[in-house]
Amino acid sequence: MLKATKIRLYPTREQAEFLNRQFGAVRFAFNTGLRIISHRYKRHGQSLSAKHEIKKLLPIAKKSRKYGWLKEADSVALAQACINLDKAFQRFFKEKKGYPRFKRKRGKQSSYHCMSVKVGDDWIKVPKLEPIKAKVYRPVEGKLKSITLTRTVTGKHYASLLYETGQPAPAPLKDVDAASVVGLDMGLSHLAIDSNGRKIANPRFLKKGQKNLKRKQQALSRKKKVSANRAKARLRLAKAHERVAHARNDFQRKLSRQIVDDNQAVIVETLKAKNLMKNARLAKHIGDVSWHALTAKLAYKAKEQGKHLVKIDQWFASSKTCHYCQHKMDAMPLNVRWWDCPACQRRHDRDINAALNIKHQGILKLKAEGLSVSAHRGSRKSGRSPVAA
Numbered sequence: 001m002l003k004a005t006k007i008r009l010y011p012t013r014e015q016a017e018f019l020n021r022q023f024g025a026v027r028f029a030f031n032t033g034l035r036i037i038s039h040r041y042k043r044h045g046q047s048l049s050a051k052h053e054i055k056k057l058l059p060i061a062k063k064s065r066k067y068g069w070l071k072e073a074d075s076v077a078l079a080q081a082c083i084n085l086d087k088a089f090q091r092f093f094k095e096k097k098g099y100p101r102f103k104r105k106r107g108k109q110s111s112y113h114c115m116s117v118k119v120g121d122d123w124i125k126v127p128k129l130e131p132i133k134a135k136v137y138r139p140v141e142g143k144l145k146s147i148t149l150t151r152t153v154t155g156k157h158y159a160s161l162l163y164e165t166g167q168p169a170p171a172p173l174k175d176v177d178a179a180s181v182v183g184l185d186m187g188l189s190h191l192a193i194d195s196n197g198r199k200i201a202n203p204r205f206l207k208k209g210q211k212n213l214k215r216k217q218q219a220l221s222r223k224k225k226v227s228a229n230r231a232k233a234r235l236r237l238a239k240a241h242e243r244v245a246h247a248r249n250d251f252q253r254k255l256s257r258q259i260v261d262d263n264q265a266v267i268v269e270t271l272k273a274k275n276l277m278k279n280a281r282l283a284k285h286i287g288d289v290s291w292h293a294l295t296a297k298l299a300y301k302a303k304e305q306g307k308h309l310v311k312i313d314q315w316f317a318s319s320k321t322c323h324y325c326q327h328k329m330d331a332m333p334l335n336v337r338w339w340d341c342p343a344c345q346r347r348h349d350r351d352i353n354a355a356l357n358i359k360h361q362g363i364l365k366l367k368a369e370g371l372s373v374s375a376h377r378g379s380r381k382s383g384r385s386p387v388a389a
C-alpha cells in the first residue's frame, strides 16, 4: 500500500539557492514545452506530445551552450515536468479543463525526485544536494518511493514523501451495516450535514480567516500594477491564504479521521454548483476547495481501512425529494429551511433530509456494486424517522 506524508524542510541558504535554481529549471522545462506545443499547433497544426517529443529535447538542450545550465538540476525533475505538462494537456482534452498555463516565478514551486532519495530522523536526501534538515514527525515505515519538493509563495519549503508500506491494503468490506453508513450533504451555512442529524459547522477561526482573506484581496486589487506595495500586499494575501489553508487542513484531518473511524461507508455528493450560487465568488471558491479537500481525505482514510467512499451524481434531487416516501417536490427555493411533505405529511429539515437521501442513494450504489448492505438494526438512529426540530 502506498502512503504519503508531508514534512517541513529547513534548507541552508546555499541549499535554498540551489533549490531555487532547480525550481527554475523545472519551470523552464514546463513553460518551454508548453510554448513549443502551442506554437507548433497554431502554425503547423501539429500535435506534439510533452511526454514524448518534448522530453526528448531535454538531453539535446543540456548539450547546448545556451541551455547547458539545465544539467545542474536533477534530470528526473525535468523529465517529470514534461510528464506533468502532458497530464495538463490530458486534463484539457479529456476532462475539458482549461488550457495549460505557464508556471509563474512567484507562484508555488515544485520538483519531483525518485532516484537516490532517502529520509532520516531529521533530514531528507535528494540528488545533487547534501541532506536537507527536516522535521520528521513519524519515521517512514516502508520503502521510500519518491520525494516531491515544494516551496510555497511565502517561501516555506516542504517535502511530500511517498512510500510503500509493504503491507497490502485491507480488502474492501463486503458486508456493510446500514447503520454504519453516513450520508454527508454540503450546506450553505455549514461545512456538512450528516444523515444522523449532525451539523458540522465551519469553525469560527476559518470564518474569521476568510473574512481577513477578503479584506487582503481587496487591498491588493487597490494597489498599482507594478509597485513595491503591491508585492507586499500580495505576500500578505499569500500568508493569510496559507494560515487559512493550514487551519482548514488540520480541522479536516481530524474530522475525516472521526467520520471514517465511526462508519463503514461514507456517501458524499459531487458538488452542486447551484447550491453555492448565492455565495460570492471567493466564498464559493473556498467552499469548493474545502469540499474537495475533505472528500479527498475521506477517500484516502476509507481506503486505508477497507471502508467505502461513495460519490453520488449531482443530478440526484437530494433537496427536493422526501427521504421517507420519495415524493419529489417541483421546486425547493434556497431560503426554505423546513418543509412538509404533501404526500406523507412529514416535516423535514432541508439539509438533514438531503443527507438522508444521499445516504440511501449511496446504499443503492453499494448494492449495485455487489456489496451486501444489512438492514437497519441496533440502537443507532435508523435514519427513517423524521428528525425532530
Ligand SMILES: [Zn+2]
Pocket: 322, 323, 324, 325, 326, 327, 341, 342, 343, 344, 345, 346
Ligand atoms: Zn414524504
